Each structure stands twice: as C-alpha cells, then as structure tokens.
Amino acid sequence: MAQIRYENSQSIEANAEDTILETSLKNGLEHMHACGGKARCSTCRVLILSGEENLEPRNEAERALSRRRGLENNVRLACQTRIKGPIHIRRLVLDDQDYDAVRSRSVRTTGREENVAILFSDVRNFTNFSESNLPYDIIHLLNRYFETMGEVVLANGGIIDKYIGDGLMASFGLKEADPVSICVRAVNAGLQMLEKLEEVNQYARKHLDYEMKIGVGIHYGPVVVGELGHHSNAAFTLIGDSVNMAARLESKTKKAKAPLLVSEEVFKNIKPYVRRGKTFRAPLKGKTGDFLMYEIQGLDRNLACDLVDKVFMLTLESTEVKARGSFLFRFDRPDNFQFRAGQSFEIRFPRDSRTESRTFSIASAEQDPFIEIVTRDTGSDFKKRMLEMKPGDQVIATDAGGLLKLPDEPGASLVFLAAGIGITPLYSMVRTLLGRQAHGEKIPGMLMISSNRNYDSFLFHRELLHLSQEPGFFYVPTLTGDLPGEWNEEVGRITPEMIRRHLVEPEKAQYFISGPPQGVQDLRDTVASMGVLPGNIFTEEFYGYS
Template sequence: HVHACGGNARCSTCRVLVSDGLEQCEPRNAKENELAARKGFGDSIRLACQTRVRGPVKLRRLVIDEEDIKEASTQTNTGKEKALAILFSDIRNFTPFTENNLPYDVVHILNRYFTRMGAAIQQHGGYIDKYIGDGLMAIFGIEQDDPLDICMRAVRAARDMLSGLQEVNQYLCNHLEAQFKIGIGIHFGDVIIGELGHPDKRQFTALGDNVNMASRIESSCKKAGAALLISEDMYQIVAGSVRRGRVFEAGLKGKSGRYRLYEILDVPAESSTPEGRSSLDASPGGQSQDESVSVKEGTGNMNAEVLAIRDAAHDTRALLLRHIDGSFHFSPGQWVDVSLPNFEERRVFSIASAPRDDGTFMLATRIRSNSEFKQKLAVLKAGNALKVSKPMGEFTIPEKEARPIVLLAGGIGITPFRSMLEQALLSGDTRSFYLFYSNHTPDSTAFFRELKDWSADAENFHFIPTVTRSGKFEWGGERGRITVPLIKKYLADDMQAAVYYIAGPPEMVTALRSVLLEGGIAESHIIFEEFTGY
C-alpha cells in the first residue's frame, strides 16, 4: 500500500474499508486509535499501515484513483514530522506605502528588504519557506534536534532582522522618505515537512496547526506594540538565554482561549553564570523590605548608578543615571530594558535625555500605585544600582530629515521627544520642531517649565501644550485634544509637508493616526511608538 506519512499513522491516505472478515483484524493499536478518534472513523475503517490480519478479509481502498497512483509512484519526498521553530514576519501598514509609490519602486524596495531579512535567516541556519506579499515565513531546525539550539537560532535571526531593518530604513528615508516597521512572531512545535504542490513545481514546506500558531503570534505584534513576540512553549525553552520584555495574555484568531506571549528584547552574549543559573534570572525571594543595592556594596550584574532623582510632574519621577563603564552611546528616541536588584520583573523605558560623553542619561516614569515595579523605582536613592540593557529601538529622527518635524505626545510619551529636543538644542540644529503635548491637567505635564524655557530660547522650537480636563487651575495654553485644526493653527501651509512622530498610549496613537490620515497626511509621513503596559 502507499501512504504519505511513511506508515506512521500520521495520515489517512492508506485507509481501507473492511467489508468482510473484520474479526480477522487485530484490535487497533494506540496510534491507530488516536487517529480514528480524531477523524471519526467507524470500526470497519482501518489503516493498512497499522492493521495486523490473522485470516482472510475483504476490503476496499478508500483513497485511490489515477492521480493517487501517479502521486504515489512519483513522490520524491514524503512528509515527515519534525519539531521546528516557525518564524513569521510582516511589514506594518504596507498598503499605504504601495499606494504612495510607483510599482517598480515598491518591487525594488521589497527585493532589497527581503535580501537583508533573508541573509539574517540563512546566517542562523534557517530556511525561507515562502513569501506572502510583504511577509515571509521561515523555519529552523531541519538539520538540528536540540530544542534550545533550534529556538535560539530563530531568536538570533529575528534580532538580526530587526538590526538589518535599520539599514533598510536608512535607504528608504534617503530615497523615498519612508520607513518600515515590522512584527515578528515565533513558535516552536511539531509540524509536517515535505514537498507540496504540482509535480512540475513542488516546494519544500511546513504544515500544521503550529504553523498557524506562529502566524497568529506575529499578527499580535501590532496590537501589543512589540517588534518580536514568542509563544509560551518557546519561552520555556529559551528563558535563560534571552532578555524578556513584557508578557501579554492574548486571544489568537481561530484559536479558543487566551495565550501567553513574551516580548523578546535582546539576546545577550552571556548565557549563564558559573553556577548554571541564568545571569538574567531574578534573585531568590524573601529579601528584606529595603531591597535596594548600593554601587559601593557591589553591583553584581547591575551596571548603572542613580545619581539624582527629581519630580518632573506631580506623578512623574525623573532619574539621572550613570553607566558604570563611563560611556553610554545611544540615539535620541531609543529605549532600554531596566531591571532592579532582587526583582524578577523588567520594564522598558525610553531614554529622556540627549547623549553625553560622561555616560550619564535620564529615564522618566509615571509612578503607579498598582505597579510593584514602579513603587520600587519610586524609593530608589542616589547611589543605588540597577541594570539597563544596551539601547534599542528605531524611533529616531534621521539626520538628513529636512521637513518640518512635528512631535505629538501624550503623557509619558514625552520621554523620547525630550531626548530628541535636548539633542537638537545642544547641537544647534536649525530644523523646525513643533511639540504638541497633551495631558489631563497642568500639574501632570512632565518637564513643562523646562520645555517652555527651551521654546523661549530657540526660535525653531515651538511648544504647544494642551490639557483635556477642566478644573480650578490657571492655564494659558491650548485646551482639548490634539486635532487637525490645532495643528494647522501653528503649521499653516507646512502641515502637509511635515513629518509626524507620535508617542503615547495605544489608544491615543491610534486616534491621532486616524486624525492625521483624515486630515490628508500621507501614511508615509507618520511614524509612531506605542507606550503600553504603563
């Protein structure tokens, strides 16, 4: 008989109908029972590859015609089951890009993009399974068996894809005044691999529910505001070898229930401590109430010292830090992953200051009573230590950007813009900057006095704060949400030509993007960063 799975009860192509002599067939084994239950087969439908016969039987093959016979005789690579890491990636908001650019330019850019992404995948032993419009699917582990090795190959490839995207975006910005953002989702599990398709054009591919799972995880990146998400199954394998960000509970399209997804921020060079415990693991619990660590007491893997702390608003704390290496290089708009001594949770913070030669930098956060991490951050003192990752992110302004630059911020979304503006002022940047900054009340407007002073000192920096709540407070600025009429009031004829950067909570970012698009602003002129989980 012929079969597609190699005779391992993983398909039903060898099924037969036993019309007489069923009692001569031995009972189903565990493998056949499992498949029969899944497919709803009656007692008389058996798998030829699994059924042992003791005497004469009459049967009829259920899967056979001329095409079946030809397929069985010409098949060169039947399917087999293998545990693989499956990676999906997709360019965010690609349709507006195609609408605003010539078809040949779109093809040229896509080929350049896929070349860079493909190089990252192949460098780590991955196989590019297929391209799906502006997305791609890759698999890892065809020639490997160790789950950790397979999963780390996929994660490292994803990291290099995100790094390579910066090169693509530089080219895009220079030639088409656009930038790409991508999402990557990875899952690990059993799939069926083999050649599929018309005999004249077969393609090696992976199939199965776990492939669909990886695709759904990638689709969750946009809503989560994350560049790279992996499944819980995969995280259990790589937990000691990666830097984790936020954790999400999400529903996945076509799947019932909720699934835990993990944001991966980086793959550090070090993988474990001499004791065999991951250097990224939290210290054991049961610490005293004062869990802060002083640099003088020994930093362990802490690498930054608190120099000073000040209030940036009534609910916002700014921390001036210094990297213990004496230097800390980053681009305005980038972020870091922060962890505290003796505490497992980590958080992502945008850097709020311009780069400095002495290794100092500022972080700022709104203190929340429902966040244990924020409460621990609030009681830090000068001399305490914490750990920061290397700077990451692509929410930056290219040096060659010549258009008017409009910054739209809400709440703590001001932090990357403060970094950009301070750098512009220190470097004597002559480009036009407009900062529209929305908050509930004046006392919740972080860095208000500072931003107002900068605006008074620099003719090319225009600060437009607005508050959305009414109350018994003095306020000489704008009121209400950021709208097209408000922007046009200050930019006038420059509104259509400007480039727009948005930072704030997801709902605000979504609303502002809609406002700008409805106001006639091209999608390619809008760049955004969502602040989630805060």
C-alpha cells in the first residue's frame, strides 16, 4: 500500500488497484466527480504537490480529456490515476463555484511556469497626436502600425499577447527550451520593428504630417502562463515580474536615447550575435536596486541564421480527402526548411492568441519541393480550424525534430509496421529511400505492413500499391474489421506469422513502428517475441487516435 496525503486534510493508505478517486470515496472524503468517474468532466482533478514520479502514466481516456481541458502534467484525473508510491495532492474542485468554472471554461492550460522572452513596444508621445486628430485617423494609423509590427512578431515565431493603448506586448519561446534561439529571435523582431517603422512613417508623414517614434524593451525570465478573466471573455496571457521588467526597460528607452534596450538576462544569450551600443546601470520604476541595460544596434543575421530560422511560415497549397475522415494538407516548402524522413514538427495558427499547437509527422519525402501532413478530423477546435483553411492561408511551423528517423547506416532489410494513421512518417521514409534508389543509391530491401479496421480508412493505399512495383519494396495491407467483397490480401492483426510469410530471417531486420500508443506497444511486443533486439526497434506514438 502507498500513502496519499491530502492537503489540509488527512493521509490515507491506498490500495494499488484503486484510483485516487476510489481511495477518497472509500475513506469518506468529499471528492467531486460529476460524471461518475468516467473521464468525461474533469471535476475530480487533483494537483500533484509532490510524488509525481509515483503515478501510473496517463491512460488513453485521461490523455484525451487532459488535452481537451488543457490540464498540465501536474494536474491529474483522480478517477483514472493509480499510484505506485507516496504522493501529496490537492483536490481542485471544492465547491459549486469551482464546479461552474470547470463546466463553463474552455481553456488551453490550467496554468504553468515557463521561461520566455517578453517584448514591450510603445509609441512615444502618441497622446499629442490623439488630441489633435480625428478618431478615424487615430484608429486607422494605429491599426496600420499594429499590423506591420504584428507581422514582424509572427515571422520571428512570437505570440502577440495583448495591445495596451498604443503599446504592444509579445512573447517568444512558449513551449521551447533553447534560450539562445528564443532571445535572438526576440531581438531580431525588435530590430525589424524599428526598420519597418519607416514604412508606417512614410504613410504618416504624407497623409497626417506625423512621424512615429517607438521604444522596445526585451527581458528573458520566468512567467506564469494561463487564461484569466470572466469565462465569457477570458484571455490567454502571461503574468509575473518578467513582464514588468520588459515594460520598465521599454520605459527607459526615451531617456536613454536608445530605441532598443535588453536586460542582462537577454544579453548573455545574444552576445556573440549582436552589435552593442551603450551599456549602463539604472534604477527601474517599482524595483529595488540598479539594473544593467544594453542598447542593441544590430544583429549579425548570417551568424545567427540557424537560430532565427527555427520557425517557418508555411502557405497552404491544397487540401485533399485522403481516406474516410482523413485529410492531407500540402504546404509550400521554404528553401531553408530541412527534415529527415520520419520526423515531425509543431504547427500553430499565426493569430492564435491561445498559442495552441499540434505536432504532425511529415508525410512528404525529403526530396519533395512541398511539405505534406495528414490528420483525421477528431472534432477538436484545432482540427476544425485546419479544415476551414483555404489555399494561401498560413501556419507557423517549428524546426523538424523527433527520434523516429532513418538510421545513417541501415541494416540489410527494413520493416515498416503501421497501425492506422501511424503510416504517415513511414510513408515518408519509404518514398525517401525509393527516391535515393532512383538516383543510383543502393538501399536495403523494404517491407511495409499497414493495418486498418476498414478498407476506406487506408491512407496512401493506392500510392503504396504503385510504389510496390519498384524493385526492393513490398507492400502488404491487412484488415482487422469488415472485409470488402474482393479482398485477397492479409486479414487480422499483424503477427509474427504474418511477418514471416513475407520476409526471410525477420529477426535480423530493423523495424519502424508507428500508430496509437497501445497499437505501438502491441507491435513492439510482437517484434520482440521474434527475437529482434531492442536496438533494432524504432517507434513513434500517435496520441489522440484509437
């Protein structure tokens, strides 16, 4: 037995087979569970104060609901979570007002702390312009300015957090880990804003006899990320001392006669890449002591190109129904976007203030002049928004990454095992290798087995049948559900016997497995049972699909 310590309450010994919710109810503790413990409402949620390592991993039901409700890793569903050792928790839904908040709020995060770069910009002395011009001219000029500056922020992978009068606040680095790339992109955005200001001023001077001047302040540090406000109009935002620090830096730009100032925390990450102006210490309003500030006058973009180019604007070329409920999106491919077959990237919408993003495996081959991804319509807000996209619409993509990729020195034969939509990265691998073969490179023999419940759910079925005419590649589809009238291929789940029917000495091959988590685990066990070494098994799990 393991102990659960409830904050502001008692400690209870829990049976290993009981969930946290079951432990609470068996011991007479009040614990909200509006849906009856079926992973539908999240009112049983608990905050893990300590002992997170003693929890069983999220099951598929908890994973799906947690994603829809924006639950961070330290917030778990008590109705689904079992423990392996002592934990300390806080029940989060304690009264009717908490319950109403859970029901009425659709959030992307329950709150988390991250290190980000905060950029503040402000138009100097705009009040004088406002007092002497028509309301239309004031709003029109500000929107022209915000549109220009916003495009700069987005192109550098930033998020427009809010507008405060004639001021703009943006963040860089949410869900990122490299402080150097984050700070370089924030500073690049600040410098480009100063450059782009001249475009706005050409218009303002000609039509309004006015010239804008702005200041930009940038700080890097921890913030609290969450959605605040009344549930009818809650906004995603960042709060904390780092936000105040960036605002104070911007307020110093006028007196310092330096349009762009950064903090010491930013400068130590960008020092090799920038041209520095003046450096000085000064007090900041509302803070104790003096702080180092650095004027940044330029960025060596050739030296910093690998850091600046970690985000990409992709333009949609076309959308195509690829199978029942599955859609293929083709985007243009920027010249500097590189990836290895099997890898994935995150995409988000440029003007999504909630910073919601999704990870997609790349379906296109390394040699393709375009980027393709495939997704199923799960009914989520993100997927609905994707399906509303029209050619010409844009998304922001991260640099490609992920552990699933072709080995530098592949073995004598490669086996690709796909469950459902998990075929996407494997399709990229096969096409990449066949492309190399077409250019004279010697490649290993390849076998792909693709498993689906229904015939009309097969992705890339016709394409793979066509590719199987190429020497060295063999494609085997198998169905686990209803069979069409004339089906002469494999039937049932992928088994050792099925693999052996199509491959000599399968235990010596390298295996690439992709699909939903449970399907991947089952296939990994299947392959391991054939005597395949763990080092020859590579996997990718697709969450949110079954």
